[in-house]
Amino acid sequence: MFTVIGSPGDRRVELFQAALHSLHLPAAEVIPYPTIADLTALPITPFLRIESPGKDPNAQRYLLGMNVDLPKGQLFNPYRWYCGLDMVMRRIEALRSPITRWMNPPEDILIMFDKWQCRTRLESIGIPQPRSLGPISGYEDLISKMRDARINRVFIKLTHGSNASGMIAYRTLGHQHQAITTIENGFSRLYNSRKLRTLTTHLEIALLIDEVCMYPTHAEEWIPKAAINNQVFDLRLVMIKGRVCQGVVRQSHTPITNLHLLNQRGDLDTVKARLRPGQWDAIVETSERVMTAFPNSLYAGIDLLITSDFRRHYVLEVNAFGDLLPGVLYKGHDTYTEEILAVLDDAPRHS
Amino acid sequence: MAISEHLRSFAGKSVVDWSPDEFDPQDPLNLDVFYRIAIGWDSESDWGYHFARFLAHPNVAQITGIVIGHWASDFDQRDSSPIVEALVNARLPHLKAIFLGDITYEENELSWIIQSDIAPLFEAYPQLEHLGVRGGEGLIFNVIQHAALKSLTVQTGGLDIRILQDLARSDLPNLESLELWLGTSGYGWNGTIDDVARFIQSLDRFPKLSALGLCDSEIADEIAQQIVNSTLLDQISSLDFSFGTFGDEGAEALINSPKTLKLKTLRLEHHFCSDAIVEKLGQLPIEVVIFNQRQPDTYDNQRYVLNGE
Incomplete structure (x- = not known):
């Protein structure tokens, strides 16, 4: 029922398969990034999910167009990587059967991965962003x-x-x-x-x-961020079907809050309790408006900061693959399960 | 890099933000809280305008405390002298608590905050009981003669030795609590352990002093070793070595000194003690508040103070 473009064995793919399994749905067919150029067609399934290549070295080499082992941690030309992604996305677009529906379409993924294009698009609909x-x-x-x-x-x-x-x-x-x-x-x-x-x-x-x-x-x-327990934080909000479904608080002693940099997850309810009256609703409203810039995307992860005086909020980034929040549940489901249910529930949406 | 959050309380009261957009000067102020007067990172108006509006509240003369936040817009490298002057001119008759510089790490680096000569505050407010200052650059106290002051907190990335020298000649007959962030030599600390030892010896001039914090210091262990050989522990009941490079050497000095048992409280937030020493400290029959155990940096094996860079 689902085809996944991704890296076999990668945690994201495994979790997606687990979500399908828990819903008693057949496992997805996984198409590794490096095979896409050689394909003449994609499997004809109702739904197609484009997943992050993750850390898979074959996928990364493929996207960078470099047939050598990549030294660990080295920062390679990210524009070159983006060009590889662009090529893959266009290829997927061309190979997709018209009866297959995207979870997120390639064009949106490409815009979200170009932070400058993404911010320009958000600007055009008046989303508050740092200057x-x-x-x-x-x-x-x-x-x-x-x-x-x-x-x-x-x-x-x-x-x-x-x-x-x-x-x-x-x-x-x-x-x-x-x-x-x-x-x-x-x-x-x-x-x-x-x-x-x-x-x-x-x-x-x-x-x-x-x-x-x-x-x-x-x-x-760089706008000073709000702090709780003497740590600054921002929010990662997972949007599914245009709505805020899950959120985590990314806390840090440093200005760079990204979760994998050994920072901590805070408690969203603690943050909500500190917000001014109506502020959470305003944050939800902004986040939902962000997704109107990507009407064909089922999901995304929005990074959003609250100012140090708790008066305002600003959208920092929209992440195409920002929906992975292992262990965080919403209405008893993880994000992937929620997305599958949403897409099954709303089948004609992407046609 | 560490002060991330604005003060939530000071001198026993909650602190709330005051802003001209949200408060009507016709309305009375809530006298159960302290207000923070600051300009935002993107503020169009200047601090003086905010403060003037604040002073227009009908009951402003009744306030007993005030917190001063960020006062300079991002591109102005302005010292605190206009703020000190404005506070002096305000002559708030019941003001007993002032915190000057409630500025977070993201708003301005601790060592980039520029203070000024704050002696006029002591003259203008003889009833002042609690003073907190953040930022050591440009900070001048002079010798203080002040009968009411109970607590003094000076948070710096690096304290100028003149502050210690001036304090050592000051008359503060009611001073109960003194907290000084000595900081690091990279950011203005220009003292030696001998200077600190002399300063410790002078503390008996504050007859009511019961709580001492020598915090955020890169010589915390040496200071602890000095303190056990002084008469300080006969005088005070609370000792604080938080945020510095305090480790096993300092802890062993304290553990091995019978005088340590005269303390009621020992505070060690952010420390480099080993597990075994932490356990020994925990067995002391006094209150030991110890948390945030740190390891020397994996790259250079150095111990870092919490509020450094």
């Missing part, structure tokens, strides 16, 4: 844009980076500079680290930003 400085070409360009916008605190993001890969939180005041980053650099190669580094030497920071800007990069204002 943008636009694409940046290097440190000098960044500094002049910061000065013009009177912003002294930014997040520098790889436009096609995933998770916290290549992320830099940079701020400056007077002659002082500070950059907090997941990047390790050495001899013109960049590595992703699980540990954050703090740089305070101006030259070192400038060189790092120049290096990251070899790839498409943009910057946006």
Whole structure:
């Protein structure tokens, strides 16, 4: 009944199969990324799910178009990776049988994976987002844009980076500079680290930003986040069928909250209890409006921050594969089960 | 990198945000809470405007405490002197508690906050009982003569030794609680263990002092070793080495000193003690508040203070 484009053995695929199994549905046929170019047709099933390639080295090599072993942790040109994804998505689009319905269509996945395109699309429907400085070409360009916008605190993001890969939180005041980053650099190669580094030497920071800007990069204002129990947090909200279905609180002692960086999950009810009257409803409303920008997508994970004064909220990112929240249940279901039920319930939606 | 949250309480009262958008100056203030006067990260108006509006509340003269948050817009590297001046000019007759600089890590790096000469506050507010200051850069106390002050907290990324020297010559006959964040030499700490030892010796000039915190220090172990050889433990009942590099060496000094048993409370939040030492500390017949055990950094094997960079 389902076809999954993904990596066999990857946790996401396994969990999706488990969700099918728990609903007494047949296992999905899994199409590995590297086989897509050679296929002449996709299995004709009612539903097609495009899953993240995960960490599978074959899939990653394939997307990067590099037939060599990839050194662990090295940051490869994310634009090259994105071009690979683009090629795969177009191929899937061409191979899909007209009777097969997408869970999420390739075009939406491609937009969500291009953070700049995604933010532009959200801007067009008035979603609150941190102020943008636009694409940046290097440190000098960044500094002049910061000065013009009177912003002294930014997040520098790889436009096609995933998770916290290549992320830099940079701020400056007077002659002082500070950059907090997941990047390790050495001899013109960049590595992703699980540990954050703090740089305070101006030259070192400038060189790092120049290096990251070899790839498409943009910057946006770093807005102070709300904190609970002396940890800042933001929210990952899983949207299914246009509605907020699940949420986790990503807590951190550092400005970069992504969950896999050893940060903690907080309790959503604690956050809700701290919000101002009506604020949760406003957050839900914003999140639902985000999904109207992707009317053909069944699900996505929205990252959203609440400001340190608990007065406002801003959408940070929309993640095409941001629906994996192992162990978090909504109405007794995990996200994948919820998605399967939604798509079965609402079959004509994608036609 | 660690102060993530604004104060939720200070000197025994809850702290709530005050903003000109949400409060009508015609309305009375709630005297059961302290208000935080701050400008937001994106504020169009300046701190002085906020404070002037705050002072327009009909019962503002009744407030007993105030918390000052972020005062400079992001691009202004402005010291706290205009804030001190505004507080002095306000002459709030019942004000007993001031926290100057409730600024989180994301709003501004601790060592980037610029304070100023805050001595005028002591002169303008002889009834002041509680003072908290965050940020050591530019901070000047001078020698303080103040009969009412009960608690003084100075949170810095690195304390200038002049502050210790000035305090050691101050007259604070009612001072009960003193908490100083000494910080690290990378961010302004310019003292030595000898300076701290001299300072500890001078503390008997505060006859009511019962709680001492020497926090966020990169020489926490050495300080503990000094303290057991001083008369300080005959004087105080609460000792706090939180947020620093406190480890087994400091803990053993305390465990091996009979004077430690004169304490009621020992606080060690964020420490580098081994499990065995944590257990020994727990067996002391005093209250030991110990949590957030840390390991030396895996890259350079260094111990880091909590509020460093």
